[in-house]
């Protein structure tokens with residue numbers, strides 16, 4: 001079975017339906033810990049931390065099952081790792097773990113022929129500062145747009161309501177953020193021009209592929225849901241390359257506003 005088909009089958013099972021959902025989720029959590037045939041990632045499609053974990057499987061060419069959890073499903077993640085969080089990795093060896101970068105490290109060390117990622121470069125204070133400074137503007141642009149997009153994790157109204165309630169606690173009413181889009185978009189476009197000059201190579205932010213690329217592409221892929229964004233050419237090349245080699249589609253075809 002190829003990865004796409006396996007993903008949708010497992011996704012459909014994990015998404016469950018209606019009233020039986022919580023029961024099905026509990027059963028799933030308690031019976032699969034040692035029974036998965038290949039590595040499985042519990043994720044949301046929109047989630048930047050989840051993109052990180054998908055990247056390492058794509059880069060190493062390791063088959064993985066993707067399980068798109070409903071956003072309001074608390075039972076499944078809590079049953080697996082004791083808290084409501086994704087991404088979660090579950091493996092045939094019986095490993096069940098949260099934390100995106102720990103998952104990336106585990107997969108890089110334990111799957112495939114060799115480790116492919118260099119450590120994050122502590123001297124990249126420019127990059128760290130860029131990530132910190134641009135975060136608020138990005139949040140205001142992507143939360144309302146993720147919410148308005150029919151990702152698998154938002155198939156249920158309850159999931160969309162859950163997300164909106166949670167994220168409005170951090171950015172305020174989505175309607176206000178949408179109304180201020182032109183302002184945020186202009187700000188973001190300026191940040192992207194700055195970022196372009198920080199790429200040391202066409203296909204890596206440092207001299208070689210590293211954890212800094214895992215972090216960066218995780219963030220940039222989510223921005224492709226924003227209509228009207230102006231990608232500087234070198235940054236565009238970078239995200240298109242990462243999307244291809246990691247086998248993670250960009251979201252531009254879903255961008256509506």
Ligand SMILES: N[C@@H](CCC(=O)N[C@@H](CS)C(=O)NCC(=O)O)C(=O)O
Nearest residue numbers: 047048049084085086087099100101
């Ligand atoms: N430090 C964690 C952060 C993961 C995280 O914040 N995940 C979000 C999804 S983007 C989450 O599960 N939030 C809880 C929720 O959606 O209710 C990691 O790197 O994996």
